[in-house]
Amino acid sequence: MTIPDPTPTPTPDPLDTALRLVRAQAALVKRFDASLSGLHGVSLSDFTLLLHLGQAPGGRMRRVDLAEALGLTASGVTRGLAPLERIGLVSRETAARDARVAYAALTPTGRDRLAEMRYTARKVAAEHFAAERWSPDDLDRLTTLLTRAGGTAPDQRPVDPAS
């Protein structure tokens, strides 16, 4: 318990940190949404979903695992997948051994479009964390701290430098 502390040094306030985290995310999401929807007609959530599919073996995942990976509920995944199926980026596949599960699979088109989106997303991220203001060290520190603060990682792998 921190003592009522008359220091001129603000004493880091966790609540303040939390609120800043919320704010920073909102700004970031807006930026991504603007670019992704403008250039590819998808939202950041859509892109994230596709990214996960793209990283999964065979480009397909059970919807329940997708939910887990994205930090959403199963119904959120159902709803998010629907428009992507409609526009042909994702297809629905049934599992041979278990008729309950419906895989979500990246279509060939989906894979191509994803590569383009990834390019855009990288650019947006690079702009947001412009080298001018962000040293590689800063970025590393932020990533580490966010990983500790966050639920689980978006993905274990440091992301392949392809595309």
Place this chain on the structure above:
Amino acid sequence: MTIPDPTPTPTPDPLDTALRLVRAQAALVKRFDASLSGLHGVSLSDFTLLLHLGQAPGGRMRRVDLAEALGLTASGVTRGLAPLERIGLVSRETAARDARVAYAALTPTGRDRLAEMRYTARKVAAEHFAAERWSPDDLDRLTTLLTRAGGTAPDQRPVDPAS
């Protein structure tokens, strides 16, 4: 303890950082929402809104300024304010010199309830950034980095240690 890791760092990927930021926020928001709604019947957004009102001179703000401060649109504020007015935490006040503006003002009840919420919120934040895993330095660094990454600050002041 804080270990300056001997990473085989594969070049920090800004996109990865961005996605982690999104994830971390989602986890945090869920946590706040759970506690705040359980104990006080409000969401984190509600709380943030009330916080801003509480910090404004006279406990009241024009809706348009509130929107600006919260990073929302004017219509988001109208909609967010409605339930808080219904439950009596916020009242609507008209401006004498400009009939267009409708202030949102904290009621006495609202002020009291806000103090309780603030207590809860601080506790949640402190738990999330538990001292066990987060040194004051880590927290400070994260705050600084988030401020640089984020839109603007939730508030300039380091927050009064009251409550």
Place this chain on the structure above:
DNA sequence: GCCACCTCCTTGACTACTCAAGCATAGGGT
């Protein structure tokens, strides 16, 4: 073989926002 239970997924109803349109008021130029 059958029943109980558990898992995967979808659906209906709700919340919290967004944008675009619209109304009322303000204020300056003429």
Place this chain on the structure above:
DNA sequence: ACCCTATGCTTGAGTAGTCAAGGAGGTGGC
């Protein structure tokens, strides 16, 4: 005094998610 434009706010429609309920399919005990 009268427009013209800008500002403050609300509203209708749409999007992205939530939770709770429910259907369909799998599985193990007996």
